[in-house]
Structures are given as structure tokens and as C-alpha cells.
Amino acid sequence: EVQLVESGGGSVQAGGSLRLSCAASGVTAGDYCMGWFRQASGKPRERVAVISSGGSTGHEDSIKGRFTISQDKAKHILYLQMNSLKIEDTAMYYCAAKERCAFGGTALPTISFNVWGKGTQVTVSS
Secondary structure, eight states: OOEEEEEOOEEEETTOOEEEEEEEESOOSSOEEEEEEEEOTTSOOEEEEEEETTSOEEEOTTTBTTEEEEEETTTTEEEEEEOSOOGGGOEEEEEEEEESOOOOSSSOOOOOOOEEOOOEEEEEEO
16 A cells, blocks of 8 residues: 655745655556645645656646656655745645556646645645
8 A cells, every 4th residue: 555755844934945745655567647735725726746756747836847756666756846935835745656657748748646645734824
């Protein structure tokens, strides 16, 4: 059973940077997809970025150029590098995974993730 644990959240001033990590355990061999999502207080959860085991990535337009998703496959760690943070980036950030999954191309895929972490809070202040 895959389990996900996020870390790296915290409080930062606008314009600052944070790097979130998501450690995965129980990972089996094969293709998979992982992603970062966020949910601000009183708002629905929204997708931030996704990545496949093959290295394909997709980023939402709202964070494109500021956030970058990456992974260390050997260590089973997913990352989200967040630069030029804005107050509106304040949210709980979650990582998610789905085994037996793959994507490619330029269009951001719709993936039904079935494993979720408990989240890490990011707070950006002025």
C-alpha cells in the first residue's frame, strides 16, 4: 500500500521560496503518476502540477514559471519548488499518487489519483 508524507511547508514572505517534499513508501514497480494539489481556506481543492514516472510534467497556468514539479525516483520523493510566492499561494498543499498510470504530450492530463497525503501548510504573508 502506497503511503505519502508531505513536508517542507511553512511561513514565508511574498516573493520568497519554499520546496515541498513528498516521501512515498510502499511503492511497487511500474508506471505511476504523482501530483501536487492545494486547497485554500473556504475554496475547493485545485491541481497544481503533475508528473509521470517517465518524466512527463504538467503545470497549471496559475503557477507556471514560478513552481516546478520534480522527482527523485531512486528515493521515491516528489518535490515542488515554489519561487516568487504570492499571498494567494497560501493553502494546504497535498501530494497524490496513482499506480499503473502514464501520460505524455502537451495537454495537462486529468488523473483520478487514489492515494493522498495529509498535507503541509504554506502561508505567504506580505
